[in-house]
Amino acid sequence: MALNIDQIRQQFPILRREVNGHPLVYLDNAASAQKPEAVLKAMTGQASHAYANVHRGLHTLANETTEAFENARAVVQRFINAPAPENIIFTKGGTEAMNLVASGIGQQIQSGDEIVLSVMEHHSNIVPWHFLRERYGAVLKWVPVLEDGSLDMQAYQDVLSERTKFVSVTHMSNVLGTVTDAARIVRLAHDAGAQVLLDGCQAGVHLDIDVEALGCDFYVLTGHKIYGPTGIGALYGTAEALDRLAPYQGGGEMIEIVEQDRVTYNEAPHKFEAGTPPILEAIGLGAAIDWLGAFDFEEITEHEDRLYRRAFDALSSINGLRMHGQASGKGPVLSFSADGIHPHDIAQLLDRYGIAVRAGHHCAQPLMTHLGVSATARASFGIYNTVEEVDAFIDALHKARSMLL
Template sequence: MAGAMSKALDIDAIRAEFPILSREVNGYPLVYLDNAASAQKPNAVIDAIANQSRTAYANVHRGIHTLSNEATEAYEAAREAAREYLNAPAHENIVFTKGSTEGINLVASALAGEIQPGDEIVLSIMEHHSNIIPWHFLRERHGAVLRWVGLTEDGSLDMAEYAAAIGPKTKFVAMTHMSNVLGTVTDMAEIVRLAHEVGAQVLADGSQAAVHVPVDVQALGVDWYVMTGHKLYGPTGIGVLYGTAEALDRARPYQGGGEMIEIVTRERVTYNTAPHKFEAGTPPILEAIGLGAALNWIRNHPFEAVHDHEMILYSHAVEGLRGINGLRIHGEAPGKGAVLTFSLEGAHPHDIAQILDRYGVAIRAGHHCAQPLMEHLGVPSTARASFAIYNTLAEVDAFIEALAKARKMLV
């Protein structure tokens, strides 16, 4: 039984909260193993968005009427949920964005005025493109130098190489907290400590980590932290940028428009304080409320139990895949998350994913927006199965069985 997976979690009851999991694909029960790309949504999130739309929708802030006040309360309650989730000191530290990508771009834009030719930005080769391209903008437009940190054989971040990359020219460090390909969890507190020793700011990309790793931004010491709603069982189009009070205060506004101003005249403009300084225009009201519902839903489930459940699934999948000839697993760092990326000799990942879909199994195939990492691994693309709270051992078995069938067809 799925519910027997964990003494602290009733997986059958959890699955019942996700209506999409009851559907079939190509005549087979849906086995959704593409959670690192985007997670499914529980009724708590769906209902929060629908109920707000039905009963109390209006634009937020500055409204005098009842609906605006109610919408503002729900919107700001979502900000408080994000503050609690990240253990930020105050709600002013929480900026709503469209997602992690916009959060990183916001920080890069805010930093642009401080970058001088030759200033160095340190990245790892396992970054998602969203945490690479904004820094290339600073390289192209402001003369920044990108320094790259490699990996050890098991897919861990090479901390000796990282320490060597940090120096007097280091202006900024942008690192994933958990790789979307390898599942590697980085030692963010140590990354921050070494960067701060040379006066550099640190941004942590928590797109994957925020749903699999307990995040305490104060304990980590990061200057910036980003996470995205749709991987946290929440809606698309909403994310969170955490910034320290000092970092937010020194950062220039990202976009101009309503909400982010204090006074506008023909001759001058003065800006609002954080977080509103960075939230120009009508915000994603319903999406933020949905994210708040998702974060509260996650917090209702013991983290250790969820982590244990996901890692049982991952370990079971690894053992099943080891029996398939020609299969290579990428990334086996200690303490990694429940992301299983693999290659099958003689088979293109897209073909693998297409055949698995015939059996109702959804996985991801491609370079996963991590082309520098693919180059390091020596492959153009890979296949990836990623696990979530609602997955079961029976689904893992279905995945292994479908993959064995795919191998027979392709190899």
């Protein structure tokens, strides 16, 4: 049965508001998606009726909260087809997850060891590896993208060597919408003896993720792009990869024994969850995934692609407009620039008509340099967007251009 978009929209209170006298058209989903009532109620309900700190408590509220928290971990496990809940680490977001891995493998890195990235990575998947370059002498190797925005797989294959220790690439670009051939990326890296992290912060809401099939060592999700709360993310790691990874922070549940002259560490996942975790946020993430899981991913993909294609076709007819990223099978992310008009001006004028888009370098400055621009405007589509909203966006864009040219 096809998605009932009207019913879906009714579950998002924020979509009923107006902005500058116009109905809100929210096309900034690649930055952060809105939250359905199921997520809001899960968090407020837990806080109102059964909240306490998790683990170690023996009273009823502690037990109930721990059960809800660990249930959310199992929800994430099933969502990406991980082998067990113990493979899932809760973090405060995708950024912390990637920093956790980069920090943890530092002791495995020697001067001259190579880390492979692509030029379309988010800064969260670039800066942590620069830390290893600065602190341990790692060498960063960069894989370019082709004219259509797809990853240059021949260049990737050529850059792998006996010095390659780690590969960290996006599963879906937050700027171009490019979906990388993740399984092949993993296979080639493993053949070269390297570990692989896949950044799934964009892919998680648009693709049906199966980490077992992908074969990656690590996979990263962030909650706020999956219709969940901010301040929560998840790191998947294989049992072997997590066992090799050094702890990221110390304190709380990550310890086994602490004495004056020694410390031993807990097993994963607790080994990487120092201190009080984001309890309510994790429960909200579990609720978001449960909510999203009620729909057919193929139907979601078809709906979002239909919206993207409608917008792309309309923008293609506008002189002086350049679309960035047209790789086959890409996600519903439309980045564009206009001759003689700064993306910030486009975004501000669209806001006058209630249209929310993103403008800037999108935390992807190496990609902007590769594209030959300083910034782009970006419209990104989600499950609750409609054809009428796409048309409103196109109409407002025409008006904005007429004001600026």
